[in-house]
Amino acid sequence: MTRLLRNAALSALSLAIISGCSATASNNDSSTVSNQSASVVVPFAMPPQAEQALTLNQIMANPDWMGLLAKNAYWSDDSQSVYFSRQEHQSAIADVYQQGINQSQATILKLNQLHLADQKSGVFNTDKSQKAYIYKGNIFVKQLNSGEIKQLTRQNNAIDDVKFLNSGDLAYMQGNSVFKLHLDTGMTEQLVDIQMAKAPAGVKDPESYIAKQQHRLIAYVALQHDKNKSRAEYAEELAAQDPTFAPKTWYLGDSETVDEMSLSADGRYLVVALSDKNYSWRAEHDIMPNYLGKDGYVDAVPARARVAEDNYPGERLVLLDLVEHVKKDITIEGLTGFDEDVLASVKAENAKAKGESYTSKPEPRVLQLMQDWGWGQSAIQWHDTDNKLLVMMEAHDNKDRWIASVDLQSGKLETEHRLHDDAWINYTFNQFGWVTGEDKFYYLSEESGFSQLYVKADGKTTALTKGEYVVDQVTLSPDASHLYYRANKDHPGTYNVYRVEIATGKTEQLTEWAGTLDYKLSPDGQSLLLTASTAVNPNELYIQPIGGELKQLTQYTSKAFSQYAWQAPQVVKVPSTHGAKDIYARVYLPQGYDAANADKYPAVIFNHGAGYLQNAHNGFSGYFREFMFHNLLTQQGYVVMDMDYRGSKGYGRDWRTAVYRNMGHPEVEDLKDGVSWMAKHTNVDTAKVGTYGGSYGGFLTFMALFNEPELFQAGAALRPVTDWAHYNAPYTSNILNTPDVDPIAYERSSPIEHAQGLEKPLLIMSGVLDDNVFFQDSVRLVQRLIELEKPMFETAIYPVEPHGFRQPSSWLDEYRRIYKLFEQELK
Structure with a gap:
C-alpha cells in the first residue's frame, strides 16, 4: 500500500549570438592556467575550439534533438536482457523497449505485449521459482523456469500490494482489506477487513428508566428485543465456529485513516500505520490561480500548505494478531529519547530574543514512519521466515531516526539503532533490511559523519565500510553473501560500484568509471546494469559482468550532440x-x-x-x-x-x-x-x-x-x-x-x-x-x-x-x- 506522503528585448550583440553568428576565439596550446600575481599554477586542459558558435535557439529547443535516452532501465528475470523506456519531450506516453545483453538493437514492445514483459517490481516465493507482480492493478504470476505467466485477477479496483507467504500462497492488499489467494485451489480468502469506523453497538439491553419500563410493561417490545439478541448471538457463534466464514471485521475508529499496512511472512500479523483523517497537506484557505484555464476563466488550483501553517499530527502504529483477533497499540516508550526536548536550546534562544525565558520539560514527540525520499523501501521490514519485525521511525522535529524491533506479544518497541543529529537527519541515506535467512540486518547511517554501511547481529554492530566518502544504493546479493553499494571513494564527484562480503568485511571495487552512475544487480547476481555518464556524454546503458569487461549497450545520444566540441x-x-x-x-x-x-x-x-x-x-x-x-x-x-x-x-x-x-x-x-x-x-x-x-x-x-x-x-x-x-x-x-x-x-x-x-x-x-x-x-x-x-x-x-x-x-x-x-x- 502506498503511504501518504508529505514538489525582453535584446541588444544587438545578443541578437547576433542568438541567431548564430560566429564567435571569435584564438587558439592556445598551453596546458596550464597561471596568473602573474598568483603563487599557484593550476593545470587545466584547454577548452576545445568549436567550429560553430552555439545559439540560444539550439540550446533551449526541444531537448529531443540531443537524443531520446533510455530511462528507468531494469533487468529481465533471466538476466539475459534489459527493459527500458524512451519518451519524447512532453509526450504523455513512454515507449517500452527490450534489448538482449548481446544484441545491438532494442525491440519496442507492442501494447498487447506489455503485460507479458518482465516487470521492474515483483516478489519471489521462498525458492525463487515464481515471481508475482502487479500490472495495471492486477496480479500476475510467472514460473521462472518455463516463463509461463498466469493472470490471477481481472478487475477494475486496483490491487495495491502483493507478497508470497511462507505457505506458498499469495497475499494482496486492496483498499483497507487483505486477501489470501490459495494458488492450489484458486480460492480467494479475506484475511483482514478494516473499517475506519466505530464498532456497531450491537443489541443492547435497556438502560434508561423509560426503556426498562417499556420492556417491562409491553411484552411485544421485550419479545422483539430477545429475538434480535438471540439472532446476534447466533450469528457471532456461527461465524466463530464455521470455517467457511471470513474473519471478523476490525473497527479502528472514525478519527483516523490508514497510511500503510504490512503483513508478516506467515500471514498472522498485520502492522497498520494510522494518522488523523482531518490532516491535509493542502492549504486550508489558499489556491494557485491559473489565469489561462481551458474554459477561458481563472481556474482555482489547490495548493500545498506552507511550513508556517502545516501542522502534521504524526502517525501511530497498531499490530493486529489475525489468529487471536487481538489488537495491540505499538507503544513508543522503547525508543531512546522519545520524550527529549531536543529543541530546548533553540526555544531558549528565541524566547530570550523576545525578553522571555524557556523551561525545558520532557514530552512525547510527534513520530512517524520514516518517509521514502527515493530509497525505495518500506519503513516496515518483516523477516523473511520468522515472525520478527523492524520498523524505521523518525521524529517530526527531524532530529532523530530509529530502527526498532517490535515485541509482537506486548506491542513494545525496542531501540536497535538511534541516529541523532542536532541539525537534522539526512532523508536520503535510510536503506535497511534483513539479511535473508539470518537473524541480522544491515543499515546505512551518517553517525561517522558520512553515510556508511553497517550490519547488526546478536546485539553487536559491525561497520562494513569506513571512510570520508558517501555510500548509497545498497543491494543484497541473491545468495545473501554480499552487500552491493555505490560510493564516491576516489573523488567526491566520481561514483563506482563496490561489494562487501558480509561475513568477512572484504570489499571489492566492481566498476572503473570516470563519471557518475546508477546500477542494478542482475537477478542471477552475475552482472551489473549501469546507467552511466561523463561530463559531456549523457546517460547510456552499459553491462558490467562481475569481474568482466564493460560493454556499452545503448547509443541514443544524437550525432548532432555527441559530435559537437563541448567543453568539459x-x-x-x-x-x-x-x-x-x-x-x-x-x-x-x-x-x-x-x-x-x-x-x-x-x-x-x-x-x-x-x-x-x-x-x-x-x-x-x-x-x-x-x-x-x-x-x-x-x-x-x-x-x-x-x-x-x-x-x-x-x-x-x-x-x-x-x-x-x-x-x-x-x-x-x-x-x-x-x-x-x-x-x-x-x-x-x-x-x-x-x-x-x-x-x-x-x-x-x-x-x-x-x-x-x-x-x-x-x-x-x-x-x-x-x-x-x-x-x-x-x-x-x-x-x-x-x-x-x-x-x-x-x-x-x-x-x-x-x-x-x-x-x-x-x-x-x-x-x-x-x-x-x-x-x-x-x-x-x-x-x-x-x-x-x-x-x-x-x-x-x-x-x-x-x-x-x-x-x-x-x-x-x-x-x-x-x-x-x-x-x-x-x-
Whole structure:
C-alpha cells in the first residue's frame, strides 16, 4: 500500500549570438592556467575550439534533438536482457523497449505485449521459482523456469500490494482489506477487513428508566428485543465456529485513516500505520490561480500548505494478531529519547530574543514512519521466515531516526539503532533490511559523519565500510553473501560500484568509471546494469559482468550532440577562507583562454538548485541546458564557475548541515571564495562577475545580492524562494525548524528580510503555475522592493509554466533575458 506522503528585448550583440553568428576565439596550446600575481599554477586542459558558435535557439529547443535516452532501465528475470523506456519531450506516453545483453538493437514492445514483459517490481516465493507482480492493478504470476505467466485477477479496483507467504500462497492488499489467494485451489480468502469506523453497538439491553419500563410493561417490545439478541448471538457463534466464514471485521475508529499496512511472512500479523483523517497537506484557505484555464476563466488550483501553517499530527502504529483477533497499540516508550526536548536550546534562544525565558520539560514527540525520499523501501521490514519485525521511525522535529524491533506479544518497541543529529537527519541515506535467512540486518547511517554501511547481529554492530566518502544504493546479493553499494571513494564527484562480503568485511571495487552512475544487480547476481555518464556524454546503458569487461549497450545520444566540441567542465578545489573544507566547483574557460591576457575576463557563477544537490561532479549534469549555456558563455569570453557550496550533497554530514538555521550565509561565503579563486587563477576581473540560478539557486542569488552587494555586478533569480515560511514543511523544517518554534532562523534566512541591501541589477523570473515555489513568493518580494524604492530590478512572468519549465519558448525567453543582463552589466 502506498503511504501518504508529505514538489525582453535584446541588444544587438545578443541578437547576433542568438541567431548564430560566429564567435571569435584564438587558439592556445598551453596546458596550464597561471596568473602573474598568483603563487599557484593550476593545470587545466584547454577548452576545445568549436567550429560553430552555439545559439540560444539550439540550446533551449526541444531537448529531443540531443537524443531520446533510455530511462528507468531494469533487468529481465533471466538476466539475459534489459527493459527500458524512451519518451519524447512532453509526450504523455513512454515507449517500452527490450534489448538482449548481446544484441545491438532494442525491440519496442507492442501494447498487447506489455503485460507479458518482465516487470521492474515483483516478489519471489521462498525458492525463487515464481515471481508475482502487479500490472495495471492486477496480479500476475510467472514460473521462472518455463516463463509461463498466469493472470490471477481481472478487475477494475486496483490491487495495491502483493507478497508470497511462507505457505506458498499469495497475499494482496486492496483498499483497507487483505486477501489470501490459495494458488492450489484458486480460492480467494479475506484475511483482514478494516473499517475506519466505530464498532456497531450491537443489541443492547435497556438502560434508561423509560426503556426498562417499556420492556417491562409491553411484552411485544421485550419479545422483539430477545429475538434480535438471540439472532446476534447466533450469528457471532456461527461465524466463530464455521470455517467457511471470513474473519471478523476490525473497527479502528472514525478519527483516523490508514497510511500503510504490512503483513508478516506467515500471514498472522498485520502492522497498520494510522494518522488523523482531518490532516491535509493542502492549504486550508489558499489556491494557485491559473489565469489561462481551458474554459477561458481563472481556474482555482489547490495548493500545498506552507511550513508556517502545516501542522502534521504524526502517525501511530497498531499490530493486529489475525489468529487471536487481538489488537495491540505499538507503544513508543522503547525508543531512546522519545520524550527529549531536543529543541530546548533553540526555544531558549528565541524566547530570550523576545525578553522571555524557556523551561525545558520532557514530552512525547510527534513520530512517524520514516518517509521514502527515493530509497525505495518500506519503513516496515518483516523477516523473511520468522515472525520478527523492524520498523524505521523518525521524529517530526527531524532530529532523530530509529530502527526498532517490535515485541509482537506486548506491542513494545525496542531501540536497535538511534541516529541523532542536532541539525537534522539526512532523508536520503535510510536503506535497511534483513539479511535473508539470518537473524541480522544491515543499515546505512551518517553517525561517522558520512553515510556508511553497517550490519547488526546478536546485539553487536559491525561497520562494513569506513571512510570520508558517501555510500548509497545498497543491494543484497541473491545468495545473501554480499552487500552491493555505490560510493564516491576516489573523488567526491566520481561514483563506482563496490561489494562487501558480509561475513568477512572484504570489499571489492566492481566498476572503473570516470563519471557518475546508477546500477542494478542482475537477478542471477552475475552482472551489473549501469546507467552511466561523463561530463559531456549523457546517460547510456552499459553491462558490467562481475569481474568482466564493460560493454556499452545503448547509443541514443544524437550525432548532432555527441559530435559537437563541448567543453568539459574541470572540477577544481577552491580553498575556503571561512573555516570550511575545500569547495568543489566546475570551471569552464573561455575559448582561446590566455592567462596573460591584459584584458581580464568577465565571469558568471551558476548556483545549482535544491540546496542539497551535487552538481560539481564528473558526470553529465541534470542541468543540461545550463551546461550548454555555459559553453555558449565561454564562446563569448566568459569564465564560468558552478559551485557545490555548503549544504550540497556528496560531501558528508558537516558540509550538509553547515546551513542549519543559517541558510544563504555560508553559501555566500563560499561564492566569495569562488570569485577570489577565479581572480587569482583564471584572470577574472572581480568587477565583472555575475550570478544566476533557479529555485534554491534563485534564493542564493538574492542572498548574495542583498547581503554582499559588491560581490556580483548583476544577478538573475529563477523560480526563487523569497520567504522560507512560505515553502513546504518536509524540506524547510529540516533546516530551519518551524516558524512558530524558530522565527530567528526564518528571519535570518529569508531574502525578503534582507531586500534593503539590493544595489545591483536583479532579474526575477517566475512561473505562474509553480506549485513548488509559489508565484506569490516573487509577488511579495517585488512589492517589498517597490516599497523600498529599489529601481534596479526587472521581472518576467511565465503564465503556463510550473516549477520546471516545459515549453521551449519559455526556456528561450528566460535565457535571452539572462544573457542580455550579463552582456549589459558585465561587459
